[in-house]
Amino acid sequence: MSQTVDRALNILPLLAEGPADLGQVADRLGVHKSTALRLLRTLHEHGLVYRQSDQRYRLGARLFALAQEAVENLDVREIAHPHLVRLNESCGHTVHLAVHEEGEVLYIDKVDSRYPVRMYSRIGKPVAITVAAVAKLLLADLPDPERRAFAEKLDYPMYTARSTPSAPAFLRELDKVREQGWATDLGGHEESINCVAAPIRGADGRAVAAMSVSAPNVVVTEDELLTLLPLVRRTAEAISGEYSGRTPTTQSGSSSSSSS
């Protein structure tokens, strides 16, 4: 809608691939160097772009701050977090919280007591939408025609032999998920990883988020993981209750701490 802004914003994903100099940016944008320069300058002033010592441009620091503020403003996350922690404490497995946004499903929170390595790297990342348990729940909740249209547009990569192979299979799966009110991913994305998920619903009954517990085969079998289903569903229910205002919000939110 706005050419200038459009061009400027196209620079961001471009730089996300790696640092680039003025010429490269101008070329890939299809504009004159001077134009690219001015766009980069504006981005720079806003801190979205950083100029490193070799004069090349990189994505800047403000981007982190913005992304962080964005995630902190998601009220579902705020409410859900203590529940996720509690669930994690009682079962020990990885717990995820995800939402549906603009055709993508992405993690907005995660608690993992065992593998702290690179934990943050998953938050904000779109999930494998055709296989992830949380994705199934969120998509199953869409109105019929929309769901159908969406399923048609998807790719169905075979991450493993148990991945969802096609749109019809996916739609069948969604029907089942909607029916039973919970979902699983049994090795559909990574051979050795299973998940159980339950939806979090707002006051109007629509799924606003979904949560899941994931564990590798080597720790618990599929059957053992399914044992946790009632607990997961209860947790999701508790969050739903609080989110939709039915429950008086047990205690106040968390605080923060810090260090250097």
Next chain:
Amino acid sequence: MSQTVDRALNILPLLAEGPADLGQVADRLGVHKSTALRLLRTLHEHGLVYRQSDQRYRLGARLFALAQEAVENLDVREIAHPHLVRLNESCGHTVHLAVHEEGEVLYIDKVDSRYPVRMYSRIGKPVAITVAAVAKLLLADLPDPERRAFAEKLDYPMYTARSTPSAPAFLRELDKVREQGWATDLGGHEESINCVAAPIRGADGRAVAAMSVSAPNVVVTEDELLTLLPLVRRTAEAISGEYSGRTPTTQSGSSSSSSS
């Protein structure tokens, strides 16, 4: 430099404060609603802004993805990470990695084996620049006049009684830090938290990053924490060596995994 882009980008921090509707955005931007609408649309198309069900706008998902890619492209981080993990394994405390960028010092990595809660929330967040050990190291490395000018412009909030109170005190501290090649933060930000930090230097000797180990008083005393100093410095040295190409980069980088 570019009015349109400038306006569009001003929307982002505005929305970071919380969701807003078209009218509010237009007002705070000082432009006509139709203009604001078109800007928001453009941002929307790029996924930087999300329109929630009540028609109000929020920061969008793409922001996460971008911030994530940005952080993954920071090569210091890539190289440092395994070292940080190893250090964390051997001492058990929180380990941070930070860089200096555009007048801010921010964490770009963190390993924390004990408190998985909200781990990610610290990454990308600007540190308390007047007290954090990593900030002292990075600023101590600036050329004299620049350092001086920068120190003058800072605020010196008294987080605790031991916070750096003023620019002169800060500059003295930086001199000391530069002298000794390492830094501490002893309760300067949070009464009960101490840190020890060491710089990571590139081939030209300039500090490209700094790392620290932090622990609360209740776990280890100041003196005990200082015991770790040699280990921290050795780790920083190892990372420096690898980053500047002196060391043959032990093994290859990491991979990724996933779940749902």
Next chain:
DNA sequence: CAGAGCCATTGCATTCTCTGCAACAGCCAT
């Protein structure tokens, strides 16, 4: 049920901003 009021949205003419060009400056390598 009608009507008022609010908000988002659109078409259009005007105007102002952005664009691309060309010239300039700094840097490195030849």
Next chain:
DNA sequence: ATGGCTGTTGCAGAGAATGCAATGGCTCTG
């Protein structure tokens, strides 16, 4: 020195963004 490479700036023209006013959808109210 000199040529080529990069980033940078001034300028005039052109195209794009702007604000206005009018429309359409919605909810709240009488």
